[in-house]
Amino acid sequence: PVCLLCTETVALIKSSNLKRHYDSKHSKEFDKTYPSGSEQRLEKISSLQASYQRSTALIKRSMTDQERATEASLRVAWILCKKMAPYSQSEMIKACMVESASVLFPENKNLVDTFKRIPLSNNSTTRRCEAVLCSHLSEEYGKVMSTVIKLVNFIRSKSSLQHRQFKAFLQEVDAEFDDLLLHNNIRWLSKGAVLKRFFGLRDAILQFLSDDSSSHAEEFLNFMRDEHQMEVVAFLVDIFEHLNTLNLALQGKQRVIFDLWESVKAFKEKLVVFQEDLQLEKRLHFPTLKEDLAPSAGQKT
Numbered sequence: 001p002v003c004l005l006c007t008e009t010v011a012l013i014k015s016s017n018l019k020r021h022y023d024s025k026h027s028k029e030f031d032k033t034y035p036s037g038s039e040q041r042l043e044k045i046s047s048l049q050a051s052y053q054r055s056t057a058l059i060k061r062s063m064t065d066q067e068r069a070t071e072a073s074l075r076v077a078w079i080l081c082k083k084m085a086p087y088s089q090s091e092m093i094k095a096c097m098v099e100s101a102s103v104l105f106p107e108n109k110n111l112v113d114t115f116k117r118i119p120l121s122n123n124s125t126t127r128r129c130e131a132v133l134c135s136h137l138s139e140e141y142g143k144v145m146s147t148v149i150k151l152v153n154f155i156r157s158k159s160s161l162q163h164r165q166f167k168a169f170l171q172e173v174d175a176e177f178d179d180l181l182l183h184n185n186i187r188w189l190s191k192g193a194v195l196k197r198f199f200g201l202r203d204a205i206l207q208f209l210s211d212d213s214s215s216h217a218e219e220f221l222n223f224m225r226d227e228h229q230m231e232v233v234a235f236l237v238d239i240f241e242h243l244n245t246l247n248l249a250l251q252g253k254q255r256v257i258f259d260l261w262e263s264v265k266a267f268k269e270k271l272v273v274f275q276e277d278l279q280l281e282k283r284l285h286f287p288t289l290k291e292d293l294a295p296s297a298g299q300k301t
Contacts, residue, residue: 004048005030069118076120094120144232145191148198151220152180155205166208175204192240199237199288202230234292238285242270 002009003018005026022030034041076090097115105111156163156179167179181197198205206224209217223229249263274285283290 002052004045004052065114065117069114073119076118090120094118141232141236144229145195145236147220147223147229148195148233151205151223152194152198154216154220155208156180169208170201170204176200192237192244195233195237195240196288199233199292231289231292234289235286237288239274241288242267242274242285 101112181194209221246267
């Protein structure tokens with residue numbers, strides 16, 4: 001709730017809280033200027049309510065305009081992606097829209113201003129294209145990645161006791177690592193480290209979850225016992241490893257733009273090799289996936 005007199009917010013929606021706020025800050029002056037039961041008081045309250053409704057309507061309208069401008073930017077970015085056109089054309093497209101609107105609708109300045117507010121700079125269009133591509137990738141692998149992150153958080157963040165028990169369990173089974181890693185949203189490549197550590201401890205995690213009778217543990221157990229889901233995790237471990245290698249190649253001092261371009265170009269060529277590697281089922285460049293799909297001892301290939 002918001003006070004119509006000073007626009008301050010009240011913590012809880014209770015009449016006692018509102019009354020306390022009014023009595024402590026406004027009662028003397030407001031009651032003196034607008035006596036209780038008078039027409040002036042009713043008119044003032046009606047005026048304050050109308051003013052508040054107008055202000056909130058303006059905020060909602062501006063938010064809607066901003067959302068529409070962003071949607072328009074995404075639609076333009078999508079067309080540029082499909083046509084494989086340079087991102088720099090987005091600024092030219094925006095200039096064409098503004099000039100066309102000013103000629104076709106010379107009296108409607110609001111329409112021209114609306115076109116001007118569409119975020120279509122080179123950097124904006126690049127981010128829009130990345131957003132479109134990431135949303136497509138999330139349909140394939142986002143669910144698996146999200147489940148792994150939730151599982152890690154379940155073990156590490158559910159309670160300090162459970163986390164200590166898990167670390168103690170890893171020591172008992174002489175696991176390769178002594179703990180799981182938490183995902184950091186700021187550094188997207190941390191996903192690769194989280195996945196790699198998770199996959200390296202998958203057998204120990206299975207044993208640990210088997211002793212947990214909660215519904216969440218059962219859900220995560222079903223996820224880890226699904227061979228297809230674990231194949232996706234293994235693939236993600238390998239592909240993030242390749243991306244991390246590229247990321248390191250693009251870092252460092254005294255690197256010229258030619259070197260950076262060569263690294264990116266080489267990686268694009270590697271993607272073709274990776275695709276052929278997966279299609280032929282050799283998996284020479286996907287060691288984690290190859291290990292996960294390898295037949296167990298005594299089983300014929």
